[in-house]
Amino acid sequence: TIPLLHGAHRIGKRMDVDMNRWRGYGLGQFIHWGLYSILGGDYNGKHYNGAAEWIRSWNQLPNAVYDSLYKQFNPKDFNADKWAAMAKQMGVKYVTITTKHHDGFCLWPSKYTSYNISNTPYKKDIIKQIVDAYTKVGIDVYLYFSVMDWHNPDWRYDLKSASDTIAFNKFKKFTQSQLEEQLRMYPQIKGFWFDGTWDNSWKKSGAFSDSLDQDLKRIHPGLIIGSRLRADDYGKRHFDSNGRLMGDYEQGWERTIPETFADTHGNDWECDMTIPENGWGYAKQWMGHWKTSDELIEMLAKCVSLDGNFVLNFGPKPNGTFRQKEVADAKAIGDWMKINNTAIYNCAHVNWEKQDWGYFTTPTSQDDKVYMIVFNVPVSGALRVLPTKNILLKKAYLLDGDKQLSIEKLDGSAYFVHLPNEGQKQPFVVVLETEKGKNGKQDINKHI
Numbered sequence: 001t002i003p004l005l006h007g008a009h010r011i012g013k014r015m016d017v018d019m020n021r022w023r024g025y026g027l028g029q030f031i032h033w034g035l036y037s038i039l040g041g042d043y044n045g046k047h048y049n050g051a052a053e054w055i056r057s058w059n060q061l062p063n064a065v066y067d068s069l070y071k072q073f074n075p076k077d078f079n080a081d082k083w084a085a086m087a088k089q090m091g092v093k094y095v096t097i098t099t100k101h102h103d104g105f106c107l108w109p110s111k112y113t114s115y116n117i118s119n120t121p122y123k124k125d126i127i128k129q130i131v132d133a134y135t136k137v138g139i140d141v142y143l144y145f146s147v148m149d150w151h152n153p154d155w156r157y158d159l160k161s162a163s164d165t166i167a168f169n170k171f172k173k174f175t176q177s178q179l180e181e182q183l184r185m186y187p188q189i190k191g192f193w194f195d196g197t198w199d200n201s202w203k204k205s206g207a208f209s210d211s212l213d214q215d216l217k218r219i220h221p222g223l224i225i226g227s228r229l230r231a232d233d234y235g236k237r238h239f240d241s242n243g244r245l246m247g248d249y250e251q252g253w254e255r256t257i258p259e260t261f262a263d264t265h266g267n268d269w270e271c272d273m274t275i276p277e278n279g280w281g282y283a284k285q286w287m288g289h290w291k292t293s294d295e296l297i298e299m300l301a302k303c304v305s306l307d308g309n310f311v312l313n314f315g316p317k318p319n320g321t322f323r324q325k326e327v328a329d330a331k332a333i334g335d336w337m338k339i340n341n342t343a344i345y346n347c348a349h350v351n352w353e354k355q356d357w358g359y360f361t362t363p364t365s366q367d368d369k370v371y372m373i374v375f376n377v378p379v380s381g382a383l384r385v386l387p388t389k390n391i392l393l394k395k396a397y398l399l400d401g402d403k404q405l406s407i408e409k410l411d412g413s414a415y416f417v418h419l420p421n422e423g424q425k426q427p428f429v430v431v432l433e434t435e436k437g438k439n440g441k442q443d444i445n446k447h448i
Ligand SMILES: COc1ccc([C@@H]2N[C@@H](C)[C@@H](O)[C@H]2O)cc1
Pocket: 032, 051, 053, 054, 195, 196, 254, 272, 280
């Protein structure tokens, strides 16, 4: 291996109580809210089709115009308790909220820049209200923080001169000050979600990213930080020059989900997903296909079946309310979770052969129980199950209502679980109770 000072300092998963809680969340909410929400991807009646929170960077409008939007920010209908209640009904266990996106505007009253919420007509601390309201209903809070800051004159994309280095050193101090300020002001938070760390200036700041990670965790033991913060001695990100994950979980699955367990490299990971095709901040016109709640529930099941968490993004309007489609999806997911969350919360991957009807999960607390989250019922109504060697199926029943299902032993160690022929209209869960077989020989293959 390559000797590294600022590579991964841990091999394998974090197994402390905070990370075990993170591992069991299953479902989270992302919220992107800021000055970009005012424009919603439009300017002067023209709609631009990039991600709406990036409008400042696409030169659709003069920077000065964008940077004065804070004078209009006054979300009259914002009510953090209503946001938290919607999230609670949806069944999310954690929320990640933008405190500062790439545009540099701070939703909290930072003392390190005047470009913050206290200088808007709204004045009040949005982050504190959200942290308090979500914590009150038992949802853990994580803070999104963009390192890249288009508003700060000391930000640099690359370090090409002594003056770049002097400016960027000031910028790094500013960054650390803002993060330590957030830890002091919002001690209830459980972690940071970093973004904006792909440029050369940060790739050349591996030592700083390592010391920052350690400083924040020293101030706030148990803090959870994903793999998008750090760069190693050679500018490698997420995985260091020896291929080891730098961070408490793999934070790279943005609008995409691993296909197989192998794709997860056996790490903890999180998928962050938009309901439209792309775009995180409020957009008046959403791009492409609007995912249905059934599609979103299947993505959630797939993530949990592969040992990941599924985090769904919401982009509130400038007045602090959510668009109708987001409210409807939160309700539909919540209604499904109310019945089926046993197969999601504190569940993990099952290393049985993947089947077409859906996804397996297993409760981390019980290894003799397996859940089948069924999306595609075959016309035969027979769901094939191929456990790993020496695992036998004892019982099968519907999670919702306990109706017993008949199990048919097939050749080898496979089974059919036969469904009743009432047509389920929603994805549903079958519970399997298993037992270890005598370590007798498996049936030989009769088709010699
Ligand atoms: C293709 O490059 C990017 C860079 C940043 C992003 C940001 N990360 C998401 C979580 C949003 O904050 C988006 O603006 C998306 C795509």
